[in-house]
Ligand SMILES: NC(=O)C1=CN([C@@H]2O[C@H](COP(=O)(O)OP(=O)(O)OC[C@H]3O[C@@H](n4cnc5c(N)ncnc54)[C@H](O)[C@@H]3O)[C@@H](O)[C@H]2O)C=CC1
């Protein structure tokens with residue numbers, strides 16, 4: 156497949172079904188992390204734009220062309236969006252790669268997931284019609300109670316940069332399926348493909364105001380969205396500190412939030428693995444896929460001491476074999492991290508690990524052959540102590556730290572030794588042991604004999620400092636529905652709680 160060359164389309168904000176210049180007319184640069192060059196710009200929205208977008212969303216909910224649609228009618232729009240995304244797959248993949256830095260073939264596979272997600276939520280939107288009013292059986296005949304599932308209202312969706320269009324889709328697809336009107340604020344570090352989703356919605360004729368897209372900085376656009384009194388809910392994916400800020404601001408308005416935050420997930424490897432190369436590859440994929448910028452990365456390898464030396468030797472050979480290049484090259488397997496800020500943050504975490512006494516077994520620096528771009532070698536750190544920052548803090552870069560264990564109890568203790576609780580993985584031939592670990596892992600996601608595969612049907616999310624709420628599957632639809640119970644008195648008899656006054 157020839158990778159198309161692309162220029163960044165120049166876009167405005169997408170509000171009320173059309174492109175609108177931000178009130179303050181500011182714009183932000185778009186930087187290609189592989190070249191460090193400015194390749195375009197995006198509009199910078201502020202509180203004034205947020206207010207205009209929220210009003211447009213509220214109007215959409217009040218109009219028949221969106222607010223009173225059935226799930227089946229909304230499904231048509233979702234399927235039309237899916238078809239358009241598929242049609243534009245090569246161009247969207249290229250835009251994703253030059254904006255985010257992920258290898259082109261990974262970006263293209265993200266776009267496939269976007270298509271599947273919109274189609275999946277179209278099916279769920281259709282199915283919603285038969286579930287939007289259900290009777291609840293009571294112990295009394297004089298009353299009838301029904302439960303209505305209705306759109307929650309205007310929802311604010313705030314997304315990160317590591318899977319730009321996919322994380323946007325994880326929120327937009329279920330929100331639209333539920334019949335909400337959405338205001339999306341993608342990350343300023345990778346907004347291009349989310350703006351292209353606006354163009355796709357315009358082309359398929361999505362009713363104005365159903366989806367509004369405001370690019371801009373977190374504190375200038377995201378924060379006013381969270382605090383806006385006419386926004387009914389916030390769904391957020393990003394860092395822990397920002398999640399805390401969002402939850403604090405939302406609490407002032409008793410506004411519900413779902414938070415998909417960071418992680419420091421373990422990968423436990425036992426010496427009974429049937430094939431060391433299969434186990435080594437899952438270990439690499441679990442931490443170095445997406446240029447290492449995965450919220451659920453299994454960035455802590457916990458390996459049984461009986462196999463550790465042989466496993467690490469093989470891990471080194473596989474790691475040296477990873478092709479690090481411009482992500483537009485066909486067989487690139489590791490591109491740059493998202494930004495200079497992230498590049499410096501990751502290198503700082505590595506140097507702190509060294510200063511605290513850990514060993515950089517491999518990597519830890521800029522690859523020699525790449526003088527430009529925010530590239531960091533895939534890095535393996537050993538002689539790690541549980542008191543070290545590299546063991547405790549999320550790196551969000553291609554950095555794997557390693558500890559050994561002797562017994563199952565020790566492995567479980569090490570695996571759960573984290574403030575996070577997103578994912579956890581175990582590689583072992585003994586499936587009863589895997590079952591024991593599944594129960595013992597303090598996480599929302601468990602992988603057995605693999606790491607990272609993520610599908611749109613099961614729930615996605617964590618516990619502890621990884622946040623709460625679930626994305627994907629039917630679970631995500633619930634995030635955007637209001638559950639209303641309706642109780643009707645169906646008897647002709649008086650209620651007779653009070654003594655009736657003398658007859659009229
Ligand atoms: N869990 C995940 O999937 C992700 C975790 N991260 C973690 O977050 C760290 C920082 O990355 P960032 O992109 O800066 O994440 P971030 O959490 O700062 O930003 C994520 C989104 O929140 C918005 N935002 C920032 N401050 C806000 C505020 N006060 N109110 C409302 N919205 C706000 C941003 O504009 C962006 O759209 C990374 O180093 C990584 O550790 C980053 C991206 C994804």
Ligand SMILES: NCCCC(=O)O
Nearest residue numbers: 317448449450451609
């Ligand atoms: N495979 C999707 C992971 C989602 C995230 O890193 O936020």
Ligand code: NA
Nearest residue numbers: 186254255344
């Ligand atoms: Na960028």
